[in-house]
Amino acid sequence: MAVIALPTHGHWAWDARGDGRAVRVSAHEVVGLLNVSIWRDDVCVGTVRLAPEHAAALITGLGEGLAQLAAAGPPTPAADDARIRELEERLTVLERRPPSWRRAVDAVVGWAGSSPSWGRRG
Numbered sequence: 001m002a003v004i005a006l007p008t009h010g011h012w013a014w015d016a017r018g019d020g021r022a023v024r025v026s027a028h029e030v031v032g033l034l035n036v037s038i039w040r041d042d043v044c045v046g047t048v049r050l051a052p053e054h055a056a057a058l059i060t061g062l063g064e065g066l067a068q069l070a071a072a073g074p075p076t077p078a079a080d081d082a083r084i085r086e087l088e089e090r091l092t093v094l095e096r097r098p099p100s101w102r103r104a105v106d107a108v109v110g111w112a113g114s115s116p117s118w119g120r121r122g
Helices: 052-072 081-096 100-114
Strands: 011-014 021-028 033-040 043-050
Touching (some): 033 052, 043 052
Antiparallel strands (some): 021 033
16 A cells, blocks of 8 residues: 655644544645545544545535525524534544454454464364
């Protein structure tokens, strides 16, 4: 797997929920891709590399979403603030979980370590 150096210039957008969540957009001119990365505090938790035509489609979607928000007017207070807080707390827990491959490795190591035949030669 090739590692592409992080460009020194990028644009950040901070999540309205806080908690150190952010999105970073950077151009990788050498490979002709736009990188969109998702951050939690100072850790990159995911990336998407977009070809220019897919980045353009994303920009179109963002523009359409902004137009819908503008047409809807200012937001009204949430009817169920407690439910929204509960969902955000659950999302935070999920975002902090180790990736599935890490949980699978830990499970196999745990299973192998508890197996009665572990380390025996036949």
